Amino acid sequence: MKGIPALLKFNEEEFTAQLASAAALRPGIEALAAQLGDGVKNVYFLGAGGSYAEMMPYALLLQTKSTLPGVAAVAQEFMLVPDTAFGEGSVAVFVSATGSTPDVNKAIDWAKAKGAVTVGFTGDADSPFAQALDHVFLSSAHSYDIQLLLLVTGLLQRRGEFADYERFADQLALLPSLLVDVAKQADSKASVFANKHRDVEYLFVVGSGNVWGYAYLYSMCVLEECQWLHTTRVHAAEFFHGSLELIEKDTTTLLFYGEDETRPLMDRVRSFVDLYCDDVTVFDTADYPLEGIDPSFRALLSPLVIGTAASRLSTHLELVRNHRLDVRRYYRVVEY
Known part of the structure; x- marks a missing residue:
């Protein structure tokens, strides 16, 4: 992506260093996968808000590629109504940017009391989160997809369910520079969207x-949290069941496409909204080259690619709306 000017609020050196720090955890994560071995009965990804959502793809990966049960759950609810299978032999996985989210930290202690092995990824070794875990992996990365991919595919490889693990893990080391290119390619579309929708009051995602x-x-x-925009989030498979009734010509609709087997669900949504709506924006991971990545691995990397592209959208929305991404009215401001 040579010749493209520097991106707004994007430190390329820092960005690549953060991702590289995540990829560098490979030896330790592989050692943990070997240590856990055949003793793993099931894997639970427990979080709150973004930390829960970020782990959804990796529960899905287990559900679709392995006989090892994998579940993503909201930690606070799970503690009140846990699966009966959770306990000895369970691995409970957590992520936290700050290490200070009470809902998550309570769940770590609770999971340990139930007999589960707790594994977590964060950036602060001194946080309550890091101190509570059985196994903690530290990096400067602000996302945890690389680490979670290494953990889950490492477990699959140990079970004979992912023969291409070594090649896949090697290619993860290419991501720091590749995702810089994704950010640069996505920036123009993100800027156009932000400027067009600086005063939007309602969006579909x-x-x-x-x-x-x-x-x-x-x-x-x-x-919602960082821009105070009213938003409807809907899974493509459920769009038909009510959500489509809210689509009008001027409804701002944002489609996030990945490259797994569910693309036909997104195609169905897109065919509908293109017919009845004049304000549709598509971010599609298939649009980004990812040179050096095996085509068979691209789908696994979709969360990283879509996250990088959408981060440019966040930066431009912050600018044109004059609303900093770190400003809150209630979250961590007042008692809840």
Whole structure:
């Protein structure tokens, strides 16, 4: 992507270093997968808000590629109504950017009391989150997809369910520079969207498969929490059941496409909204080259690609709406 000017609020050196720090955790994560071995009965991805949504793709990966049960759940609800299968032999996985989310930290202690092995990814070794875990992996990355991919595919490889693990893990090291290119390619579309919709009052965000978690995260944790925009998030498979009745010619509709087997669900939504709506924007991971990545691995990387592209949208919305992404009225401001 040579010749493209520097991106707004994008430190390329810092961005690549953060992702590289995540990829560098490979030896430790592989050692943990070997240590856990055949003793793993099931894997639970427990979080809150964005940390829950970010782990959805990896529960889905287990559900669709392995006989090892995988479940993503909201931690606070799970503690009140847990699966009967959770306990000895369970691995409970957590992620946290700050390490200070009470709902998540309570769930770690609860999971340990139930006999589960707790594994987590964060950036702060001194946080309550890091201190509570049985196994903690530290990096400067602000997302945890690379680490979660290494953990889950490592477990699959140990079970004989992912023969291409070594090649896949090697190619993950290419992502820091590849995702810089994604950010640069996505920036123009993100800028156009933000400028066109600086005064929008209501948006639809639609996704499916392993990018549904990011669609959920983006609508809740960015558009609502960070920009105070009224947002409907809907899974493409459920769009037919009520949501389509709200589509009008001027309804702002944002479609997040991945590359897994659920693309036909998104195609169905797109065919409908293109017919009845004049304000449709598509971010599709298939539009980004990802040179050096095996075509058979592209679908696994869709959450990383869509997240990188959408991060440019966040930056431009912050600018044109004059609303900083770190401003809150209630979250962590007042008692809840």
